Every structure is written in C-alpha cells, then in structure tokens.
Amino acid sequence: MLRILVLHGPNLNLLGTREQSVYGPTSLDAIDSSLTKLAEELALEVDIRQSNNEGELVTWIQEARSGYDGVIINPAAYTHTSVAIRDALAAVALPTVEVHLSNIHQREAFRHQSYVAGVALGQISGLGPTGYLLALRGLHDYLTSRRQKKSHSPMASSRQKKRAR
Secondary structure (H helix, E strand, C coil): EEEEEEECCCCHCCCCCHHHHHHHCCCHHHHHHHHHHHHCCEEEEEEECCCCCCCHHHHHHHHCCCCCCCCECHHHHHHHHHHHHHHHHHHHCCCCEEECCHHHHHHHHCCCCCCCHHHCCCCEEECCHHHHHHHHHHHHHHHHHCCCCCCCCHHHHHHHHHCCC
C-alpha cells in the first residue's frame, strides 16, 4: 500500500475562522477528513500532520525518507521563506506536490515566490480544499504509473523470466 505524508504548515490550524475571504470557511479537520476518505477509496495510507514550527516540519520531511512514497505539503507562509523546507524536500527526493488554498500568484508580490516549487513534482494553488484532493489523486496516479513502468521494464521482465526457469 502506498503511503503519503500530508503536511500542513503554520496557521492552517486556524482554517475556518481565519481570513475566510482568502482561505474560505472549511476547517482543517474537514480537509483532513476529505483526504482520509479519498485515501481509503484509492487504497492509500495517509499520515496527516500540522505544525506551526519550521523545524518540526523539516524533521517530519527527513523522517519521510523511510516508509513513505510521497509528500503533499502546504508550507503556508514558509513557502516564501524556508530554504530549510526546500532543502529537506530535495534531500529526501520523494515525489512532492505543493498545495495552496489561495492563488499565491494573485496575492501580494512577496507571496509569488515559492522555494518549494523548484523541488516539487507539481503545485496546485487557488482551488481551495479541492486542491488537496487533486494533489492526492495526482500523486496516486503518478506513483502507480511509476510502479507499473518499473514492473514492465526490460530489467524487471528479464528477472521474472530468470525466476520462471
């Protein structure tokens, strides 16, 4: 079973009450419930965590190297400031999808820069809570197609033939 680490950055614990005109009325618990439900449908395991602490997020990313197949992250404000999160994601080299509830490119100029985007498989922004579900589906599809390619590669085929003899 594929395992995905989902990380929510600072202040996302306040969703549903924080700046609803920007982030909408949906709580983080509701987003997490939707992710868990979709993960069950896709036969994935998700480990969902939130922290307001940059160092804790970095540690979780580093620990993901063993036991996880991919990462979905909303680094929130750390998107624009954290070289440490970017470097941790680059170091673990897991397929990563960056998610933002709001469209960071339509907001203040300082929010246009993402340090994470350069090491991510993709970025989804501006679609609200649906962005997380799209990230999970996209990462699932990417990982399963990659597994299928590996199992159908010439090396895999020759190993299977040798075992069959």
